[in-house]
Amino acid sequence: xxxxxxxxxxxxxxxxxxxxxxxxxxxxxxxxxxxxxxxxxxxxxxxxxxxxxxxxxxxxxxxxxxxxxxxxxxxxxxxxxxxxxxxxxxxxxxxxxxxxxxxxxxxxxxxxxxxxxxxxxxxxxxxxxxxxxxxxxxxxxxxxxxxxxxxxxxxxxxxxxxxxxxxxxxxxxxxxxxxxxxxxxxxxxxxxxxxxxxxxxxxxxxxxxxxxxxxxxxxxxxxxxxxxxxxxxxxxxxxxxxxxxxxxxxxxxxxxxxxxxxxxxxxxxxxxxxxxxxxxxxxxxxxxxxxxxxxxxxxxxxxxxxxxxxxxxxxxxxxxxxxxxxxxxxxxxxxxxxxxxxxxxxxxxxxxxxxxxxxxxxxxxxxxxxxxxxxxxxxxxx
Amino acid sequence: xxxxxxxxxxxxxxxxxxxxxxxxxxxxxxxxxxxxxxxxxxxxxxxxxxxxxxxxxxxxxxxxxxxxxxxxxxxxxxxxxxxxx
Numbered sequence: 001x002x003x004x005x006x007x008x009x010x011x012x013x014x015x016x017x018x019x020x021x022x023x024x025x026x027x028x029x030x031x032x033x034x035x036x037x038x039x040x041x042x043x044x045x046x047x048x049x050x051x052x053x054x055x056x057x058x059x060x061x062x063x064x065x066x067x068x069x070x071x072x073x074x075x076x077x078x079x080x081x082x083x084x085x086x087x088x089x090x091x092x093x094x095x096x097x098x099x100x101x102x103x104x105x106x107x108x109x110x111x112x113x114x115x116x117x118x119x120x121x122x123x124x125x126x127x128x129x130x131x132x133x134x135x136x137x138x139x140x141x142x143x144x145x146x147x148x149x150x151x152x153x154x155x156x157x158x159x160x161x162x163x164x165x166x167x168x169x170x171x172x173x174x175x176x177x178x179x180x181x182x183x184x185x186x187x188x189x190x191x192x193x194x195x196x197x198x199x200x201x202x203x204x205x206x207x208x209x210x211x212x213x214x215x216x217x218x219x220x221x222x223x224x225x226x227x228x229x230x231x232x233x234x235x236x237x238x239x240x241x242x243x244x245x246x247x248x249x250x251x252x253x254x255x256x257x258x259x260x261x262x263x264x265x266x267x268x269x270x271x272x273x274x275x276x277x278x279x280x281x282x283x284x285x286x287x288x289x290x291x292x293x294x295x296x297x298x299x300x301x302x303x304x305x306x307x308x309x310x311x312x313x314x315x316x317x318x319x320x321x322x323x324x325x326x327x328x329x330x331x332x333x334x335x336x337x338x339x340x341x342x343x344x345x346x347x348x349x350x351x352x353x354x355x356x357x358x359x360x361x362x363x364x365x366x367x368x369x370x371x372x373x374x375x376x377x378x379x380x381x382x
Numbered sequence: 383x384x385x386x387x388x389x390x391x392x393x394x395x396x397x398x399x400x401x402x403x404x405x406x407x408x409x410x411x412x413x414x415x416x417x418x419x420x421x422x423x424x425x426x427x428x429x430x431x432x433x434x435x436x437x438x439x440x441x442x443x444x445x446x447x448x449x450x451x452x453x454x455x456x457x458x459x460x461x462x463x464x465x466x467x
Contacts, residue, residue, distance in 0.1 A: 065435035065462040066390050066424035082420050088428035098429030 010336045010379045011076075012344055013057070014352060015044040018370035020059055022077055027380065029342050029356050032365055038077060046331055048107045049076075049378040052115050058134045060104035060120065068103045070120070072134045085136040087120045087128035089144065099124060099153075106331070108169035111176030121166030125153040125183055127195065142196040143189075149198060152186035152217050167330060168224035172231045180234070182224040184330075187216035188236070204252035206240040223270040223330040227277035233308075235280050237270040237330070242282055244309045255309025259284065263296050263303070263314075269333035273341060273358075278308040281315075281335070281359060283328045283345060294325040302343070302359045318362035319353070326351075331374035338380050346372030383452060385414065386459040391425070394418040407438060408448030410458065425460070437461045 012023040012032075021036035038044075042061040050056040055076050062068040070083040092098030101122045110117025120128040120137060127140040143149055154164040165184045172178035177194040180201070188201040202219050211218040220239035227233040232247040242256030242265045256265025266287030273279035281304050286292040295301070301316035327348040336342040343355045350369035355362045385402050387395045395418050402417060404410030408430070415422035425436045430448060432438065438445050439459040440452065452458075 063390055064464045064466070065433070067427060067433050069420070069424065084419070086423060088423070090428075092429055098431075100427035100429050100431065 008380055010338065010342060010377055011049060012334075012352070012365075013047040013049060013374070013376040013378070014346055014366075014369065014372060015047045015059070015331070015374035015376075016346075016350070016370040016372050017043050020044045020047050020061075021366075021369065023352070023365065029336075029338065029354070029380075034366065035077065038080065039071065043103065044373065045103055045105045046107050046374045046376075048109060048376055050109050051378065052109060052112050054378075056133065058107050058118065060107055062103050068101050068122075070104060070107075070134055070137070083130075083135055083137065087122055087126070087137040088139070089126055090139050090141070099126065101126060102163050104128075105165045106167045106169055108171060111171050111173070114176055117176075119169045119171070119179070121169055121181065123163035123165045125164050125166040125186065127166060127169070127181065129195070140195045142191070143198060146198060149186075149189070152183060154186070168221065170224065170226040170231075172226065173228070174231060178231075180224065180226060182221035182236075183216075183219075184222060184239075185217060185220040187219035188221050188224055201245070201250065202252075203250055204245070204254070205236075205238060205243060206254065208240065222268045225270050225272045225280075227272045228274045230277035233272075233277040235270050235272050237267050237282055239266070239287075241265045242267075242270075242309065253309075255305070256282075258305075258310060259303065259312050260314075263301075264288070266293075267328075268293075268330035269328055269345070270330075271333050271335050271343065274335060274337050276306075279304065279306050279358075280309070281333070281343060282312075283333055285327060292325070293327050298323050298325050300324050300326045302345070302355075302362075304359055315355075315359035316362075317360060318355075329373055331376075332372050334375045334377040336377040336379060342377065344375050344377050346375040348372060383410070383454055384457045385410070386457070388460055388462045390462055391421060391460065394421040394424075403454075404452060406448065406452060407440070407445060407450045407458075410452055411448070435463045435465070437463050 010025040014021040019037035019040040023032045045060045047059040057073040059071045069086040071080045073080045089099040106121035108119045116133040118130040127143040128137045130137045168182035170180040179191045189198045191198045207218040223237045225235045234245040236243040241254045243252040244255045245252045259265040267285045271281040286296045300319045303312045333345040340358045348371045352366040354365045402413045
């Protein structure tokens with residue numbers, strides 16, 4: 001098994017519509033050194049540093065004209081190699097409609113006991129696995145070809161304009177066979193046998209008014225997180241609210257009902273404290289009328305709960321006070337492992353903001369980047 | 383035959399003009415992938431469909447079919463077809 005290296009500093013991986021940037025912070029998280037762009041011009045949907053070895057990076061990329069691929073670095077981004085076999089669906093059988101990956105959307109390192117294992121989610125929706133550190137990828141047939149899941153996967157004409165996304169692949173730190181993922185749209189699904197069979201986990205989740213709540217196709221989880229310190233505690237930011245689920249219960253509770261009415265509980269990211277499963281952060285966005293998906297009233301704010309969703313508190317010190325119409329994508333907000341926890345969020349306007357004190361005060365780390373798609377924080381201590 | 387390579391694919395070929403062989407466009411792309419691993423998947427998807435923002439011209443005529451026959455004197459231009467900003 002690979003030795004886990006606990007870094008004393010924090011590295012941010014900022015994936016954008018035009019490339020990848022790395023920001024390396026000092027131990028105090030006050031000074032940051034920018035490295036990049038990597039893959040200038042590539043649409044980078046997600047980049048992740050492997051916490052199992054502390055130096056392997058995977059980046060999911062494509063360009064405006066070329067097909068999707070995965071780049072891999074084993075030296076913290078100093079050099080990169082392309083995957084030999086990037087995520088791709090199996091060749092269609094005669095009479096079948098063939099599916100093709102438009103872009104790999106999500107990357108998740110596997111369980112620490114399986115150091116070369118990685119998972120990827122794509123658009124159109126598909127689940128893929130690599131057993132060799134991201135060099136060669138195989139479709140997870142137990143998911144992609146399951147008769148009960150296949151109708152949910154959608155194609156290029158379904159889902160959101162940029163295509164339906166398979167995201168939020170969670171691996172239970174106690175059990176490498178236990179997987180949880182979100183489909184946007186398609187609901188939350190769980191496997192206890194490493195992806196061979198799946199069960200729906202949608203009870204309690206709401207859908208857009210007038211649609212059948214029993215049909216998984218109408219469920220749109222935006223981001224689903226297993227609490228790192230208590231994997232039985234699940235958090236979810238959904239198209240229809242903020243939810244919590246404590247296993248072995250099977251029904252989600254809409255804890256976002258406790259958010260201020262004028263703000264609502266619509267958004268994309270969901271961030272959970274690395275050591276306290278009762279603490280979680282969201283970034284609410286306007287889900288009224290035509291769904292602007294911008295900060296309500298042009299006043300960006302993070303909201304935190306410290307009691308498992310019973311109460312929520314506004315955190316906006318340092319953020320613009322007015323006329324700031326931010327959108328933060330589902331992967332574009334992250335927590336580091338520091339004490340206190342550092343929080344980071346990237347906007348579609350290309351700004352990167354940070355807080356060293358769990359959201360109490362915010363400052364801008366970078367401006368003028370391309371549209372930010374994802375922010376991941378590695379270290380300190382993680 | 384001669385293959386003109388657009389800038390997005392030169393990280394694979396290292397050159398704007400390369401030689402490759404094949405009796406069809408599909409065979410030619412397989413030969414290019416043998417010479418420059420990874421190139422084919424960037425221009426042809428897993429269902430053997432040409433990707434929409436890459437275009438192929440044989441002797442100045444656009445082709446859409448991997449089965450298009452090719453001769454040794456033919457010349458292929460691979461062109462990027464971007465849209466949007």
